[in-house]
Amino acid sequence: MNRGLYGKLAVNNIKHNRQFYLPYLLTGMLTVAFFYTMLYLNHNPGLDELPFGAVDVKLVLGLGAVIIGFFSVIFLFYTNSFIMKRRKKELGIYNILGMEKRHLAKVIFLETFFSAVGAIGGGLVAGIAFSKLMCMLLYAMIGYHAEIVFYVSESGVVSTILLFAGIFMLTFIYNLFQIQLAKPVELLHGSSQGEREPKTKVLLAVIGAAALGGGYYLALTVADAVSAITMFFVAVLLVILGTYCLFTAGSIAVLKLLRKNKNYYYKSRHFTTVSGMIYRMKQNAVGLANICILSTMVLVTVSTTLCMYLGVEDALKRRFAHEVSVVSYYNAMPEHPEEVDALAEASLKDSGRVLTGHSAMLNMSLTAVRTDDGFSVTGIGAGTDYSISDVVLLTILPKSDWENYTGEMVGELGCGEIALAASSAYEKGTLALDNETYQVKQIYAYPETDHDYLDDMADDSVFMIVPDREALGQIFTELKQNWDEERVSLQIKYNMAFDIDGTAEEKVAAENTLHAAITAYNDGHPSDDAKDSYSRTYVECRAQNRDEYYSLNGGLLFIGLFLGAMFLMVTVLIIFYKQISEGYEDKERYAIMEKVGMSNAEVKRSIRTQILTVFFLPIGAAVLHVVMAFPMIKWILAAFSLNNTALFALCVAATAVVFLLIYLLVFALTSRSYYKIVGNQV
Numbered sequence: 001m002n003r004g005l006y007g008k009l010a011v012n013n014i015k016h017n018r019q020f021y022l023p024y025l026l027t028g029m030l031t032v033a034f035f036y037t038m039l040y041l042n043h044n045p046g047l048d049e050l051p052f053g054a055v056d057v058k059l060v061l062g063l064g065a066v067i068i069g070f071f072s073v074i075f076l077f078y079t080n081s082f083i084m085k086r087r088k089k090e091l092g093i094y095n096i097l098g099m100e101k102r103h104l105a106k107v108i109f110l111e112t113f114f115s116a117v118g119a120i121g122g123g124l125v126a127g128i129a130f131s132k133l134m135c136m137l138l139y140a141m142i143g144y145h146a147e148i149v150f151y152v153s154e155s156g157v158v159s160t161i162l163l164f165a166g167i168f169m170l171t172f173i174y175n176l177f178q179i180q181l182a183k184p185v186e187l188l189h190g191s192s193q194g195e196r197e198p199k200t201k202v203l204l205a206v207i208g209a210a211a212l213g214g215g216y217y218l219a220l221t222v223a224d225a226v227s228a229i230t231m232f233f234v235a236v237l238l239v240i241l242g243t244y245c246l247f248t249a250g251s252i253a254v255l256k257l258l259r260k261n262k263n264y265y266y267k268s269r270h271f272t273t274v275s276g277m278i279y280r281m282k283q284n285a286v287g288l289a290n291i292c293i294l295s296t297m298v299l300v301t302v303s304t305t306l307c308m309y310l311g312v313e314d315a316l317k318r319r320f321a322h323e324v325s326v327v328s329y330y331n332a333m334p335e336h337p338e339e340v341d342a343l344a345e346a347s348l349k350d351s352g353r354v355l356t357g358h359s360a361m362l363n364m365s366l367t368a369v370r371t372d373d374g375f376s377v378t379g380i381g382a383g384t385d386y387s388i389s390d391v392v393l394l395t396i397l398p399k400s401d402w403e404n405y406t407g408e409m410v411g412e413l414g415c416g417e418i419a420l421a422a423s424s425a426y427e428k429g430t431l432a433l434d435n436e437t438y439q440v441k442q443i444y445a446y447p448e449t450d451h452d453y454l455d456d457m458a459d460d461s462v463f464m465i466v467p468d469r470e471a472l473g474q475i476f477t478e479l480k481q482n483w484d485e486e487r488v489s490l491q492i493k494y495n496m497a498f499d500i501d502g503t504a505e506e507k508v509a510a511e512n513t514l515h516a517a518i519t520a521y522n523d524g525h526p527s528d529d530a531k532d533s534y535s536r537t538y539v540e541c542r543a544q545n546r547d548e549y550y551s552l553n554g555g556l557l558f559i560g561l562f563l564g565a566m567f568l569m570v571t572v573l574i575i576f577y578k579q580i581s582e583g584y585e586d587k588e589r590y591a592i593m594e595k596v597g598m599s600n601a602e603v604k605r606s607i608r609t610q611i612l613t614v615f616f617l618p619i620g621a622a623v624l625h626v627v628m629a630f631p632m633i634k635w636i637l638a639a640f641s642l643n644n645t646a647l648f649a650l651c652v653a654a655t656a657v658v659f660l661l662i663y664l665l666v667f668a669l670t671s672r673s674y675y676k677i678v679g680n681q682v
Helices: 005-017 019-044 046-048 053-094 099-143 152-179 184-188 200-220 225-260 270-281 281-310 312-319 338-350 399-406 469-479 504-524 542-595 600-639 645-678
Strands: 324-330 354-371 375-376 389-400 417-422 430-433 435-446 461-466 494-498 535-543
Touching: 005 019, 005 099, 005 354, 019 053, 019 099, 019 152, 019 542, 053 152, 053 399, 099 645, 152 354, 152 375, 184 281, 200 225, 200 600, 225 270, 225 281, 225 600, 270 399, 281 312, 281 542, 281 600, 281 645, 312 542, 324 417, 324 504, 338 354, 338 494, 338 504, 354 399, 389 399, 389 469, 461 469, 469 645, 504 535, 504 542, 535 542
Parallel strands: 375 430, 389 461, 417 435
Antiparallel strands: 324 494, 324 535, 354 375, 354 389, 354 494, 417 461, 430 435
16 A cells, blocks of 8 residues: 555544544643653752752652653553544444555554654643743742743653653554454444443452441541551552442442332433443443542642642741750750850840740650550660550650749659659559659649640650759669660750741841851860760751741642642543543434433433433542541641641632532533534434
């Protein structure tokens, strides 16, 4: 055959099937543009000049590129399968008219080649054209102000071409196998082959229910941030497995139960809908499950990253409860820990700032294990059998420091007597700390005020209040005798907290001066100095970390919106192809129904019932998934110092409303296409 003929056939085939190819090419172009943009931003030299969080932002962008690349393979394969199903009849006619399969292979190769050139070329043009705009959006989200110079990322272009050329080549190989393994008659009827009535797979339905229940149980019963992070992906996998199993097996069981209900089934709009969905449920179930999972991903990704961005100030205040936190470490009881406190206070005042708050606390913070009669701190990591729920953060501090810390006065404590303040109830009259036993004289309320001294990741925290600093030093000495220094060093801490006035710039300037003063103090007191066994002092400042928080969370929001847009785009595409495919399959069926007496109004009601079921079943399940995942995601956000449940609930609700509006718009557009295909009777 004439080689030019193959090219003409390929071009004409794409034009003739433009209603299928146009969304496919548009998806390919947008996916290419997304991927290139991510690489462009990741390689942007301007990010290297970030004074804060450059590594974090580039890491987030790199991760976003990997995720987009991974899902691009899945999405393009999935949409390609819809096109091939509609093309089989056309290719079968070519085969019967005399074209051999090797000729068909050449036509398909050229169609794939033209599609690849259009998608990759168009996507790169769009990505390059809007790259500067995307860079401006990213800079705005991370709070970075710098001149943006337009340039083309050569490495991004090359990587994009290689990845998507490989994806289109794989789709060609897949299509080639579809043609080579099929007989001409099978090709002729490939686009109209119905599904045999599926059997009710009870075992699969039980597995799905168990997997979904297990995922929900993990999400609802998680009680701390560490467990939430550890079990998150396990819960996600269980919910995905349960969703696919229940949509595949559970939906069939429900439809068959509806068919057995004669009062429901033997009505025109229910009869055609239920019977049609039963016979196509194998294909429908996977598509509906995909829509459900993708919708869940959109809701979770966008709402979570939006909450993290809007909650930056809350996260900062929780992570840095005071504007300035200073911590000095000692290898023995210090004689004059207030020396650093005085230095820090003088440095801040010399910078022109006024102290609006100041507190200090000498203490010893330990990871301990709850025992039958108290706590053990030397047994951790030494082969002792204990549960993670038994681990507590134990802070031992003198009475005077507790009073300075909380403002709450403590009664007199004698030798061997202590007071307690625990986040969980403690009702015993004595407390054993390794080999020593103490009398519990008073139990106070756990302090409600936020302080930097507490570890937010701890599931349980206990303050053990001793009579004086001498008693604290005695406990330190006793623990030191059996302490494993190779595991972790045992040190005394002196925590200092300062709140200051001023603008953000003035606070940063004061904090820089403080950093310089503390650095000089550390240099003048090396860690091997015998004086007070001083180790080192560290400074943390809220104002200096604000830009870094905004850069990281802004980068996450940028990725979240990008991925959300991509998942939404593919969700819309799957719905569109599903409606188009089912429209062609239903056209003849509804025409027959009308010929045997079904009225036009009954046809419309039947179609509306089916479309509503197909559209709103997955979105309803997606909303249920998000509601059940709410407690687990809330704990994960707490790990990032964001504990504003009301803000997260608001972000989830706002994201769901916007997504539902877009979903309704897609419903209206695709329903119209479905009605046009089915026939004039609707």
